[in-house]
Amino acid sequence: MIDVQRLAVLREVARLGSFNQAAQVLHCTPSAVSQQVAALERGLGAPAVERSTRGVTLTEAGRLLVEAADAIAAELADTQQRIDRLAAARTALTVATFASAGRRLLPGALAGFLAEHPEVELTVLEDEPEESLPAVRAGRADLALAYHFDGPPPARPGDRSGLDWTPLGTDPLRVVLPRAHPAATGRGPLHLAELAGERWILGCRKSAAQFAGYAALAGVELRVCCTATDYEFAQSLVHAGAGIALIPEIGLTRHPDLVDRPLAEPGPRRHLGLALSRRRRGPSARLAEDLAARLEMTTRR
Incomplete structure (x- = not known):
């Protein structure tokens, strides 16, 4: 044995x-x-x-x-939580989310959810997908709002990941420019060749490889002056005149002196989704499913 x-x-x-x-x-x-x-x-x-x-x-x-x-650890963690809740008056729910989704997507779903479930003891973890998805698998989180870049999603029906993945749509990366920039005018998508020679500020380190591949296909050599981890910081550098930025749509902060424009298709993008554990049972699992349904409705409006 x-x-x-x-x-x-x-x-x-x-x-x-x-x-x-x-x-x-x-x-x-x-x-x-x-x-x-x-x-x-x-x-x-x-x-x-x-x-x-x-x-x-x-x-x-x-x-x-x-x-x-992994499966045993998840089951034991779930069982321990269920035992802990037997004596508790409130039901705990742990939600993991990356920062921009936590700012733009989660609040709209949480408002109605918490109004209907005042008994919920809510914990929100700010984690990137490489941390939040293992947290759901291990039972440390009930639900993860996450993303992936091009390629297969983090989980597929019948695989061994232990997760159910629900796609929420795409989050295209947009070019952020000073309003006075020559490329700031117009409504159509920008071709990367129009921006050859520009200094780039990347709002996310993980998007750097995807954008480099996109630039290589367009025959454009990138001049990257900053690879940030905070979208507001990256956009503040654009406002200061340090360069132009590549920012996911839900990470935009809308400054009156800045303009954002799409890149020509097939442009770089993130794929948003929700991860739930296949192994979880009980009140917290049902609450996670309720919140997941509300997030689906929020993102599809």
């Missing part, structure tokens, strides 16, 4: 890619971590990890074990 405690050790090794780092998190020695993994492998009859000087990687058997460990 597979030992659950050893599974938990392997899960930390997989997450951190190192026996040493896992040992620090688990408050034991690297030797103890290695022994736990070795004992798990002996009981399994197959190697779970491949060890090298560059770190630790999972074998196919190891990946299956970690998927099982």
Whole structure:
């Protein structure tokens, strides 16, 4: 039989890619971590990890074990929360969201939701998708408002992610320019060639690779003077004359001295969506589904 405690050790090794780092998190020695993994492998009859000087990687058997460990951890976290709530008068709901969606999309859905459910003990986590989606899988959050760039969504029906993903639409990246800029006039989309030679301020580090590919297809060499992590900061640099910016539509702050215009299709964009755990049950799961439905209505108006 597979030992659950050893599974938990392997899960930390997989997450951190190192026996040493896992040992620090688990408050034991690297030797103890290695022994736990070795004992798990002996009981399994197959190697779970491949060890090298560059770190630790999972074998196919190891990946299956970690998927099982994730599922067990999520179930245990959910069970603990349900037990904790047996004696509580209020139902807890944890929602994870990235900042611009938390500012532009979440409040409209929350207002009616909280008015109808005054008993809810709400916690909102500001997390990017690489943190919020694992939080839903692990049971630390009930719902995540997230996004992804081009390519497949974070979860698909029947996959092993443990998530249900509901698309909410796209969030196109727009060009923000000073109102006095020659390209600020007009209503149609801008072609990137019209902006060749401009200094660019990118409002999100993760969009940099996508925009670089878009520029390469257009035959334009980008001059990036700043890659920010805050959209308001990026737009303030445009207002100061440092360059022009690329900002997702829901991250725009609408300054009277700035203009935003779309890029010609197929332009760079984010794909918005909601993530719910397939494993969650009980009042918090039903509340998360209610809030998710309200968010769908909000974004489709």
